[in-house]
Amino acid sequence: MSVPLLEVDNLQTEFHTSGGVVRAVRGVSFHINRGETVGIVGESGSGKSVTSLSLMRLIPNPPGRITGGSVKLDGQEILSLPPRQMRDVRGNRVSMIFQDPFSSLNPTMTLGEQVVEAIRAHSSVSKPEARERALELFRAVRIPSPEIRLKQYPHQISGGQRQRVMIAIAFSTNPELLIADEPTTALDVTVQAQIMSLMADFQKRTNAAILLITHDLGVVAEMCDRVLVMYAGRIVEQGSVEQIFRAPKHPYTVGLLESLPQLNADRQARLFSIPGQPPDLAHLPPGCPFVDRCPRAMDICPTREPEPTEPVSGQVVRCYLYGG
Amino acid sequence: MPDILLQVEGLKKYFAVTRKQGLRTIRETVRAVDGIDLIVHTGETVGLVGESGCGKSTAGRAILRLLKPTAGRVLFEGKDLAALRERELRSLRRDMSIVFQDPMSALDPRMMIGDIVTEPLRAHGLVTSRRGRLERAGQLLEQVGLRPEFAARYPHEFSGGQRQRIGIARAIATDPKLIILDEPISALDISIRAQILNLLADLQDQRGFAYLFIAHDLSVVRHLCDRVAVMYLGVIVEEGPSDPLFANPLHPYTRALLASVPVPDPSLRRVRALLEGDVPSPVAIPSGCRFRTRCPLAQEICAREIPPLRPIHPDHASACHFAETLDSERLAAETAK
Numbered sequence: 001m002s003v004p005l006l007e008v009d010n011l012q013t014e015f016h017t018s019g020g021v022v023r024a025v026r027g028v029s030f031h032i033n034r035g036e037t038v039g040i041v042g043e044s045g046s047g048k049s050v051t052s053l054s055l056m057r058l059i060p061n062p063p064g065r066i067t068g069g070s071v072k073l074d075g076q077e078i079l080s081l082p083p084r085q086m087r088d089v090r091g092n093r094v095s096m097i098f099q100d101p102f103s104s105l106n107p108t109m110t111l112g113e114q115v116v117e118a119i120r121a122h123s124s125v126s127k128p129e130a131r132e133r134a135l136e137l138f139r140a141v142r143i144p145s146p147e148i149r150l151k152q153y154p155h156q157i158s159g160g161q162r163q164r165v166m167i168a169i170a171f172s173t174n175p176e177l178l179i180a181d182e183p184t185t186a187l188d189v190t191v192q193a194q195i196m197s198l199m200a201d202f203q204k205r206t207n208a209a210i211l212l213i214t215h216d217l218g219v220v221a222e223m224c225d226r227v228l229v230m231y232a233g234r235i236v237e238q239g240s241v242e243q244i245f246r247a248p249k250h251p252y253t254v255g256l257l258e259s260l261p262q263l264n265a266d267r268q269a270r271l272f273s274i275p276g277q278p279p280d281l282a283h284l285p286p287g288c289p290f291v292d293r294c295p296r297a298m299d300i301c302p303t304r305e306p307e308p309t310e311p312v313s314g315q316v317v318r319c320y321l322y323g324g
Numbered sequence: 325m326p327d328i329l330l331q332v333e334g335l336k337k338y339f340a341v342t343r344k345q346g347l348r349t350i351r352e353t354v355r356a357v358d359g360i361d362l363i364v365h366t367g368e369t370v371g372l373v374g375e376s377g378c379g380k381s382t383a384g385r386a387i388l389r390l391l392k393p394t395a396g397r398v399l400f401e402g403k404d405l406a407a408l409r410e411r412e413l414r415s416l417r418r419d420m421s422i423v424f425q426d427p428m429s430a431l432d433p434r435m436m437i438g439d440i441v442t443e444p445l446r447a448h449g450l451v452t453s454r455r456g457r458l459e460r461a462g463q464l465l466e467q468v469g470l471r472p473e474f475a476a477r478y479p480h481e482f483s484g485g486q487r488q489r490i491g492i493a494r495a496i497a498t499d500p501k502l503i504i505l506d507e508p509i510s511a512l513d514i515s516i517r518a519q520i521l522n523l524l525a526d527l528q529d530q531r532g533f534a535y536l537f538i539a540h541d542l543s544v545v546r547h548l549c550d551r552v553a554v555m556y557l558g559v560i561v562e563e564g565p566s567d568p569l570f571a572n573p574l575h576p577y578t579r580a581l582l583a584s585v586p587v588p589d590p591s592l593r594r595v596r597a598l599l600e601g602d603v604p605s606p607v608a609i610p611s612g613c614r615f616r617t618r619c620p621l622a623q624e625i626c627a628r629e630i631p632p633l634r635p636i637h638p639d640h641a642s643a644c645h646f647a648e649t650l651d652s653e654r655l656a657a658e659t660a661k
Contacts, residue, residue, distance in 0.1 A: 191375075257588065259514065
């Protein structure tokens with residue numbers, strides 16, 4: 001098998017705060033192949049966004065710091081790249097889309113200027129050529145009347161249109177990897193469906209890999225090939241989308257799936273719910289971080305954290321029920 | 325059929341806005357809620373769903389008179405709220421309360437939890453001594469699954485889910501008949517959402533509250549609501565009992581909304597019929613049917629005539645010129661099966 005496009009090994013990121021050291025990402029390992037869509041799901045504070053920012057070395061330092069591990073893009077270590085080369089990776093090979101398209105756009109520049117700038121920053125084309133390319137991109141992301149939109153400012157267009165502009169900018173360099181952090185969370189469902197289909201089209205055309213960070217299990221089921229479930233800074237379970245949704249193993253994954261209200265089921269009297277709340281990352285207990293909320297906790301669970309095991313090929317779990 | 329608790333007739337709420345075009349100032353009207361009828365029976369849960377900007381939250385606030393309606397009537401137990409004197413309105417307010425979306429900003433950070441949850445009791449003069457109120461606060465907190473000692477703490481000490489429980493404790497303090505729930509779980513983490521939904525269902529079982537549940541998440545509405553009204557650009561486009569409405573939607577917008585919801589089951593990946601474009605601005609509402617600019621079924625009549633919301637089945641209404649066709653197509657498809 002060829003080298004995966006992205007290979008992350010034992011990544012660790014910490015934040016130094018007045019409340020103590022917050023270990024936001026605690027030894028995360030996974031890979032993404034070309035053309036593949038991998039989802040990271042987890043709740044707020046699970047470390048999913050910090051993981052994606054760490055991959056691109058965009059963690060504000062201080063207070064944050066990547067304290068260990070390795071991130072390889074096409075076999076090349078990028079955690080030790082000099083800043084200049086890292087910028088090249090960020091612009092040309094990996095693009096990012098964030099949740100809030102408004103704060104990612106410059107309010108004082110027209111949309112056209114911003115797209116042209118992004119194109120010219122990463123390839124040596126003339127201004128007219130870049131403008132032509134921007135127009136093509138706006139058409140590709142199905143922005144209505146693109147000639148007019150190019151001359152408008154971010155506040156003049158809707159949230160859905162802004163996210164399309166962000167996608168146009170992200171696609172402008174034909175990246176090998178697209179990291180999308182909650183790209184549709186701020187949007188309405190009908191617009192969310194349009195944005196997801198744009199991302200899928202782009203992937204089909206270019207064979208890019210997508211890392212999709214979201215809390216929405218529905219989006220994951222529709223978009224992803226593989227899923228990483230994060231809890232308290234660790235991947236507690238990973239596997240194919242079928243394995244995770246059909247035969248989840250970790251009690252946290254099981255609980256999350258059972259607690260979702262279903263659109264196509266009859267009305268139930270009660271939902272299953274996971275009791276309690278996630279632990280404080282600045283004061284983690286020694287054992288499994290899910291132990292206080294786990295319906296299947298055993299004597300060993302609070303004593304030390306379980307190691308990852310692979311009970312089924314391709315499905316990796318951190319839980320004593322499966323060895324650990 | 326239980327009694328009608330809340331009856332809304334032709335409710336409108338307009339906002340005046342101004343916009344600069346060069347040196348000229350242009351006055352415009354945002355028609356946020358543009359004539360809605362709605363009924364909530366005693367002990368019932370009615371869902372008001374739609375995308376952002378459809379007017380659902382404005383409708384909720386206009387019903388409670390937190391915003392003064394531009395037109396229309398709101399009858400609570402048969403009494404027109406607009407015709408009441410300030411005193412009478414005040415005493416009726418005891419019977420209505422609201423839970424807001426964002427539990428982080430809905431609680432005054434300088435107030436003790438015990439004072440927050442019993443604020444309505446103080447405001448209505450129901451319990452005059454602070455001591456009595458703090459005692460009552462402990463009971464209220466227990467009813468929403470929190471420890472009574474929390475009454476002596478402050479909002480910053482609590483997580484989002486706990487704060488939403490505090491907001492619910494405040495909403496039930498006066499033992500209201502109707503609680504408006506404005507997106508009560510959308511700001512919460514997924515593992516916490518089910519806890520809050522269960523709490524709301526339990527409280528309703530024990531105390532018989534009626535809920536007007538304002539939400540954009542259709543699976544949650546499906547789970548909780550007896551009846552559902554779907555809003556688009558300030559009007560209700562479809563209304564009916566949950567089961568038939570979700571199984572057999574009679575408006576193309578409801579169909580599109582349902583088709584857009586990602587389902588957490590990888591075997592159900594579908595080729596979706598996607599809606600084109602965004603919701604038009606409530607300043608420039610299209611002629612005829614408001615949905616026609618995005619509707620896959622739109623015909624010439626849709627630009628010309630406003631389709632009224634009318635019953636297609638005894639309690640299932642749709643505001644589409646082609647609702648009967650949608651209904652018979654489904655019947656034909658089912659018979660074919």
